[in-house]
Amino acid sequence: MPDADQFGDEGSNTFGHILEKHPDLPLPGMQRMGIFNVIDSPRQQKFPRGGYGRMALASPNKDTTSGHWELCGLILEDPFPTFDPGFPQELMETFSRETGYGFLGNRVASGTEIIKELGPEHERTGLPIVYTSADSVFQIAAHEEVIPVEELYRICRIARGFLQGKWGVGRVIARPFIGSEGQYTRTHRRWDFSLEPPRKLLLDYLEEAGREVVVVGKLEHIFNGRGISRSVPTKNNADGMEKLNIELISGGGDLIFCNLVDFDMLYGHRNDIDGFAGALVDFDRFLLSFQEKMGPQDLLIITADHGTDPGFPTTDHTREYVPLLVGGPQLEEGVNLGTRETLADVGATIADFFQLNCKLDGKSFRQELGI
Numbered sequence: 001m002p003d004a005d006q007f008g009d010e011g012s013n014t015f016g017h018i019l020e021k022h023p024d025l026p027l028p029g030m031q032r033m034g035i036f037n038v039i040d041s042p043r044q045q046k047f048p049r050g051g052y053g054r055m056a057l058a059s060p061n062k063d064t065t066s067g068h069w070e071l072c073g074l075i076l077e078d079p080f081p082t083f084d085p086g087f088p089q090e091l092m093e094t095f096s097r098e099t100g101y102g103f104l105g106n107r108v109a110s111g112t113e114i115i116k117e118l119g120p121e122h123e124r125t126g127l128p129i130v131y132t133s134a135d136s137v138f139q140i141a142a143h144e145e146v147i148p149v150e151e152l153y154r155i156c157r158i159a160r161g162f163l164q165g166k167w168g169v170g171r172v173i174a175r176p177f178i179g180s181e182g183q184y185t186r187t188h189r190r191w192d193f194s195l196e197p198p199r200k201l202l203l204d205y206l207e208e209a210g211r212e213v214v215v216v217g218k219l220e221h222i223f224n225g226r227g228i229s230r231s232v233p234t235k236n237n238a239d240g241m242e243k244l245n246i247e248l249i250s251g252g253g254d255l256i257f258c259n260l261v262d263f264d265m266l267y268g269h270r271n272d273i274d275g276f277a278g279a280l281v282d283f284d285r286f287l288l289s290f291q292e293k294m295g296p297q298d299l300l301i302i303t304a305d306h307g308t309d310p311g312f313p314t315t316d317h318t319r320e321y322v323p324l325l326v327g328g329p330q331l332e333e334g335v336n337l338g339t340r341e342t343l344a345d346v347g348a349t350i351a352d353f354f355q356l357n358c359k360l361d362g363k364s365f366r367q368e369l370g371i
Contacts, residue, residue, distance in 0.1 A: 001056055004319040008134075009062070009307075012318035014268070014276075015039065017311025022277045029287035030302070033325045034334055045334070051326035051369050053337030055345060057306065058361075062317045063135040064264075065170035065194055067305025068222045072201040073347030073360025080136030080170040080195075084108050087132065094162055095130070099155045103130040110269075110315055111175055111186065115141050120181045122146060128155065129175075134316040138163055141175035141186075149176050149189050160193040168195060171221075188235045192221035202347040203227025205358040206255060214253030216244050217261060229253070237262040237279055241286045248293055255350065268308025269315050276310045291327060299353060299371070300327045301346060330371050337365050 004010045034052025036043040059066045059076040086107040104118045109131040129141040142152045160172045172193040177186045207227040220231035234240040237260045244258045267276035307320030344362025352364035
């Protein structure tokens, strides 16, 4: 994005850097929908099917919470606070007083690296490992045999209670892990404790209209359960795609909202271009069969909440435009949706699709699609 330099992200390009290393990456499903029409590529489709474009982040952030809230119709005016090189003494004194625990760490760090470094001391002392990143997060890591998971969740809930206002990070994240020195592994029992959205989002309005909202993946955490009829947890991309398929086939949910975690967590944050490329191929293979199962009135939107460039010399999220692909049996001819000013256009379009009477940020592109 034009303001990427303000975030230290000038030159980031998630899809571009993947294609530099894998120029012939086979993505027939997304290619047909117009993914290569969004960029300057010889693989552009002359007659793509559905809508294609890209979207800017209007909120002054590049984190998971801001991105998902914006997708659901809320543009934040102010960024969540970040804490580099670590949290202030006053905050950490409050942490110890309120939770009854001391702490290790308290600095900006990669989760896998700080657990590798401080895991043995954590096992000896029983003190939780506290760390943050370039994003607005307060992360607490603990070995499941040292601090049981439910106790770790309790500590995080307490922290969420005082991490408000000037300390109001977007998410408090429980990071349980297992194993022994040199072989620590984070488990799937991670839990995110988000701030409460300041006003109604798309999911709230869908709930009020009696619509069923099913979320697949970590989305329940990001929205604090608001507007969600049923949550389906997942372990990885493959599990997420399988469960998304089940929800479509079973007819569950008026809106099925799925987050595939591996692109960001396993590949973007770990600078794994090859892994990211392989995951895109796996998703595209799934997409082809998924679209065959869609009903005549179904609408599919594929996008992202931020960039996480595996070819950029950081392990943080990156301030980039995100792709926008829209498909469904109703959409035979390609529609160039251009560069949207905000991710909130997705929420506005879904609200329009369901004919909700609500006020959300963003502009619907339903009419542009001709549906």
